Amino acid sequence: MPTTLRVIVDQVVAPVPGPIGRYAEALTRALIETAPRGCQVEGVVSSSLPSDYERLLEAFPGLSGLYRSSLARRELAAAWQFGLTTSPGGGMIHAPSLFAPLRRHDRTVPGEQVVVTVHDVLAWTHPESLTSASVAWQKAMLKRARRHADAVVVSTHALAERLASIVDLGDRIRVIGTAPRSGLVVPADAREIVERLALPAEYLVVEGTLEPRKGVVDLLRALGRPGVPEIPLVVLGPQTWGEQHVSTVAEEAGVAPSRVVAVEPDDAAALAVVLAGATALVAPSHDEGDGTSLIEAFSLGVPVIHSDTPAYAEVAADAGIEVPVGVGGGYVDRLAAAVTAVVEQPDVAERLSIAGTDRAHAFDWRDSAERVWQLHADL
Incomplete structure (x- = not known):
């Protein structure tokens, strides 16, 4: 039976995907392409339009499947903030942001793990640049990450140091860099x-x-x-x-x-x-x-x-x-x-x-x- 890495791809089909959506798309494609023998990648998405599901399946050829939550994006974000849903279940979960099912899990069970990604600490350093709701959500989710995440990915050592000064994550911070977005090539036209x-x-x-x-x-x-x-x-x-x-x-x-x-x-x-x-x-x-x-x-x-x-x-x-x-x-x-x-x-x-x-x-x-x-x- 193959080992499945479940990647949260919800931001790819968000109304405004933004940098996190681009990051999630590029990383997920690369994860599918580099999957080790006996491993596969499954997408996880909130309840969305059928056209969004189709778009994800087209964007990620080779995806083993798509887990569709029964909750829409806003409701799922709130549920995950308070740990009120078991969606999408256990297994290896990789989140390209703090939007993740961070809850208590048995770390002694092989394959039960959740990894999240932090892209900035603006909610702490420049809260005026975000909405009050976004600031509150990010702070709440980082608290959950401190308790429940098995690792936290950041793109630079500089950000790792900033994050470590805000929350004690011990040795769970991992630096994994980014790269140019997909399709960044000058076209013929x-x-x-x-x-x-x-x-x-x-x-x-x-x-x-x-x-x-x-x-x-x-x-x-x-x-x-x-x-x-x-x-x-x-x-x-x-x-x-x-x-x-x-x-x-x-x-x-x-x-x-x-x-x-x-x-x-x-x-x-x-x-x-x-x-x-x-x-x-x-x-x-x-x-x-x-x-x-x-x-x-x-x-x-x-x-x-x-x-x-x-x-x-x-x-x-x-x-x-x-x-x-x-x-x-x-x-x-x-x-x-x-x-x-x-x-x-x-x-x-x-x-x-x-x-x-x-x-x-x-x-x-x-x-x-x-x-x-x-x-x-x-x-």
């Missing part, structure tokens, strides 16, 4: 995508919102400094955050609104076109637990400028230009200097492109999946 998104001929790209933690406002202020090249900026994200609009913030920073374009690529191919056409990716965030955005830029040979937040520094490993956030000001000027160097010095950009391409080879979903299989074997 790239020119059509460039025209549809109205991308400038030359530009920088930054991912995020106007939330202060993300550093996009710092970058806009840097671009408004005297002497900084007047290169356009493509923002991967919404035009607004709260009552702020990217055009207004740009103008206040001394950047002509016409130089700033906010786009939200609808698939990985479109994102690849945006990234590949950029002079550089700038990642100015003050606090991140994950560096996947840097890995994706590296994989396409895009020069990277990033803050010194520990997760970025760990992922980049000197393959990008690291800009200290520091305290007491000065960050904007340091960003301005880094941007100027990359835009005005082709040799700097070329060196970063080569270094990033080389660094990207360190991140692969097959390797991550094999490490997940090994983790469950060790447990």
